[in-house]
Amino acid sequence: MIDVALRDTPLNLDECARFVSHPSCGGLCFFVGNIRDLNLGQTVTHLEFDAYDPMAIREMRKIAGAARERFDLYAVALHHRKGDLAIGDAAVIVAVSSVHRAPAFAGCEFVIDELKKTVPIWKKEFREDGSHWLNARP
Amino acid sequence: MKITCFGIAREIAGGPSLDLPGVEGATVADLKHRLIAAYPALGELISFAVARNEVYARDEEVIAVGDELVIIPPVSGG
Numbered sequence: 001m002i003d004v005a006l007r008d009t010p011l012n013l014d015e016c017a018r019f020v021s022h023p024s025c026g027g028l029c030f031f032v033g034n035i036r037d038l039n040l041g042q043t044v045t046h047l048e049f050d051a052y053d054p055m056a057i058r059e060m061r062k063i064a065g066a067a068r069e070r071f072d073l074y075a076v077a078l079h080h081r082k083g084d085l086a087i088g089d090a091a092v093i094v095a096v097s098s099v100h101r102a103p104a105f106a107g108c109e110f111v112i113d114e115l116k117k118t119v120p121i122w123k124k125e126f127r128e129d130g131s132h133w134l135n136a137r138p
Numbered sequence: 139m140k141i142t143c144f145g146i147a148r149e150i151a152g153g154p155s156l157d158l159p160g161v162e163g164a165t166v167a168d169l170k171h172r173l174i175a176a177y178p179a180l181g182e183l184i185s186f187a188v189a190r191n192e193v194y195a196r197d198e199e200v201i202a203v204g205d206e207l208v209i210i211p212p213v214s215g216g
Binding site: 033080116 | 142144145146148149182183184189192193194208210211212213214215216
């Protein structure tokens with residue numbers, strides 16, 4: 001079971017937990033990526049996420065599917081925000097479930113690591129001294 | 139041919155898309171070279187990929203009429 005979402009409204013951890021819960025699963029693992037107030041020593045005021053929606057959804061589905069196969073997970077929920085986000089907002093939630101805890105931990109880490117490599121979503125950081133797209137330039 | 143831009147590529151192109159004529163029949167590698175020639179700032183990025191019909195395109199793929207082409211600068215989601 002896979003649930004993927006890309007939304008401009010707040011993400012909901014309970015919703016993800018409900019989706020991955022199952023009587024057969026003793027291990028549920030979650031990763032929540034929040035917007036933090038400092039990056040490289042600079043104060044961040046807010047962030048803006050741009051996304052190529054149809055391809056982002058497609059890539060997120062691929063990653064969730066790969067994680068299920070590779071770690072024998074029961075379910076994967078992968079929700080990402082887009083638009084303007086404030087400090088403390090959740091930008092991404094990964095929720096996975098499996099019979100035991102080890103594959104849940106490993107699968108959860110795999111999903112967020114792969115998302116950061118391939119999913120076409122871009123973060124623009126706004127600081128007191130200006131704004132820039134992250135990771136774009138050497 | 140219209141090529142859609144996201145993230146920093148949108149700022150480099152000066153809008154949400156750019157137009158390159160005569161791209162049909164070229165390879166993705168050719169397209170990347172032509173993009174860098176037309177927009178040198180793209181060559182200053184860490185890297186950039188091209189998506190063809192919502193999938194990362196390999197350099198040797200040939201662009202066909204009707205393809206949806208998108209410049210994918212380094213991603214930074216999560």
